[in-house]
Amino acid sequence: MSTPQPPLPQAAPRPPYPGYTSPIPVVRTHLLHAVASEWTKMRSVRSTMWTLGVFVLLVVGIGVLAGAVVGSTTADMSGSNPLELGFFGLLLGSMCLITLGVLTTASEYGTGMVRTTMTACPSRGRVLAAKAVVFFLVAFVVTLVSTTLTAVVQVALLEGSGAESPGGEDWLKATVGVSLYLALLGLASLAVGSIIRHSAGAITIMIGVLLAPLVIALFMFTDSLKDVQQALFEYSIPNQLSIFYANSLSDSGPSGWDPLWMVLVVTAVAFGLAYALLERRDV
Template sequence: MASFPAVLRSEWTKIRTVASTSWTLATTLLVTVGIGAGLCAVVNATFDNMPKPEQASFDATQMSFSGMILGQLAMLVFGAMVVGSEYGTGMIRTSLAAVPRRGGLLLGKVLVATALALVVGLATGFLSFFLGQALLGGHSTGLGGENVLRAVIGVGLYMALLAAFAIGASMMLRNSAASIALLIGFFLILPIVLSLVEATRKVAAYLPGQAGSAIMQTVPAAAGSDVPYGPWGGLGIMALWTLAAVIGGYLVLGKRDA
């Protein structure tokens, strides 16, 4: 039976040597930074044309992270591929033969993938911030501004939770395509649909993507006056969703054959 450090080394080797997981991490960084920079340049050029209320509540820090709209999808794909690639190739049988304790196998995957997502997320956060603020010109803020460092680090925390959530969901579905479709619908489409109806708008605020993204806001008005939680409270809600997904993945992994 493999020791837990050996499990961690094995999971690191799997992620490092599978091209799809490496490319999705690189895509996460490039898409988030690139889109954020482009939108910051546009806002800087059109800032004076914005309505006065929008100018007053403008969140320069969050503007740098506007590329997260698509960047987070790449991170969800990464998390789904960490599990889905093994089921797709049948390597999961070999993994379970080497690590019979399925909880240890899942924990190893979550720890390694989440650590990588955190590193990529932090790099994405700092690069997006500095490049975006440079392009915002006179409308920019500094890293020493109120709540700014928390928001930048929050990008890394948000990315790490996204990866862990995707791993749990993918472990339940055991199929990359199905997992990615579900995750895109849950994080991108469902919040928009729920937000269109007054009766379900408050429900949308408690979905993991909506709640977790509050950690990247520095201007209270930007979060909406009717949101009943702050940045850390929102991230806590997302963490609970993530824990539920991982527990679900563990239960399914323990009951089903490979």
């Protein structure tokens, strides 16, 4: 009968790679890291420079041209606000911010870059928030600079035409107010781009939201549709933009700072839906 053998001695476990320190610093990531990443993306692609360049050209170019044409004529501008002429370029320029907002999110789905983004930052809500922060700051600053420059030039050109001197609230609404409105409108487009995940489709939807209500209202001639026509006029985006210049297209409806609160609510709802879908769907 064999006797049991004593167990062999086991060597003490040694720590893996003794004395090794990784050269890559290990840090806890936060929102600012995602913001820095999104800022790098935005400033390194040509579409950003093209859309913002066309935006500035439309807002400043058309605004200054309108002021120069009116200032060179003998038209009596008594009782009118010279800042009103900035509306025309801003309405066309808003399409550029809508396009840039959509491309900020939807373009990554078209190129497949979204997979790399989500791998680098698995927190999808943080990615969406970082895109929103970067876009809002860029859109607001560019719009504010453009509208302020346009307003200053227009007041100078129309100084001798009898136009009223704009008050402090007029300046605030025609620069800061309208810049906040367009930046929020662009944010809503960003959220729609995240929801639709298709650049052309999302841009088409947002251009339709911008122009369709006003165009439809123009062709409503029957008395039975008067109430619908009036509502479309009052709540169309062109009319809301004109309110910031104290030149509403309708005699009733939103006034003062109402358009800013309305677009804020719409943008918040769009972002809530975009976040919910982003968490539920696969990339």
